[in-house]
Amino acid sequence: MQVKWVISVLVGAALLSACGDGAASGSSSTIAVNLNSTSFATLAPTLSTVPSETTTPAAGQVSAVAQDYEIVAGDVPVNVAKAFGVTLDALVLANANTPNYAAFYVGLSIKIPEGALVPAPTTTVAAGTATANAATTTTVAADANGCTAGTHEIVAGDLPGTVAKKYDVTLEQLIAANAGTNGYKSFIVGTKIVIPCS
Numbered sequence: 001m002q003v004k005w006v007i008s009v010l011v012g013a014a015l016l017s018a019c020g021d022g023a024a025s026g027s028s029s030t031i032a033v034n035l036n037s038t039s040f041a042t043l044a045p046t047l048s049t050v051p052s053e054t055t056t057p058a059a060g061q062v063s064a065v066a067q068d069y070e071i072v073a074g075d076v077p078v079n080v081a082k083a084f085g086v087t088l089d090a091l092v093l094a095n096a097n098t099p100n101y102a103a104f105y106v107g108l109s110i111k112i113p114e115g116a117l118v119p120a121p122t123t124t125v126a127a128g129t130a131t132a133n134a135a136t137t138t139t140v141a142a143d144a145n146g147c148t149a150g151t152h153e154i155v156a157g158d159l160p161g162t163v164a165k166k167y168d169v170t171l172e173q174l175i176a177a178n179a180g181t182n183g184y185k186s187f188i189v190g191t192k193i194v195i196p197c198s
Contacts, residue, residue, distance in 0.1 A: 059118050066094065067112040073153075073190040074182045077104060084116035105156065106190025149177060150195040154187055168198045 062085075069080065081091040094113035095101040101110060152163060164174045173196045178184040183191035 061118050063112075063116055063118050064114055066114050067116060067118070069110050069112050071104060071106055071108045071110060071190075073106050073192065074188070075104070075106075076183060076186060076188065079182075080110075080112075083119065084112050086113055086116045090115075104186075104188060106188070149197055151192050152195050154183075154189050154191045154193060156189050158187065158189075160187060163193070163195075167195045169196055173198075 067084075069084075071080070077091060078088050081088045084091075090113045091110075092101075094111045098108075098110055100108060150167070152167070154163075160174060161171055164171045167174075174193075177194040177196035181191065181193050184193055
């Protein structure tokens, strides 16, 4: 048992002495390192040789950048998200810093997140001309008393009850007349609603 202990001590001493720098025991050695500054030549930064994207994606393609969109009458967040092929959550997140996004009113400029589809260009239709893409309008026939329903464009501050009162109809009549009107349930500014006969 003592032999193993003596061998262990001898091996340890040999290893420690092998770590020395060959100087006499008891003396220490010093290594000097030059810490003076030196002048190094530097190269100018290299500009990227990757060409920038100059082509705009065509309608129906995915956009690599965020797009601006102006809300029009009848728009609701879920329909805008569907039109651009993004989730409602992605649309809300992209507009976290857009003032008045929660109001979602006509004319508000919002952001469509990157990765969304590029919409088809809109065309302006001159008065009196017809097109296959033009929105269809329904003509309401006069009732037995000769009354024809009217329309009202929702403005800021309008509420269903105040609009009904303004046109002397009940709230129930107003709701029934607009059962198929997009944007009526949220009472979105700019939406044209039907005013029934009183």
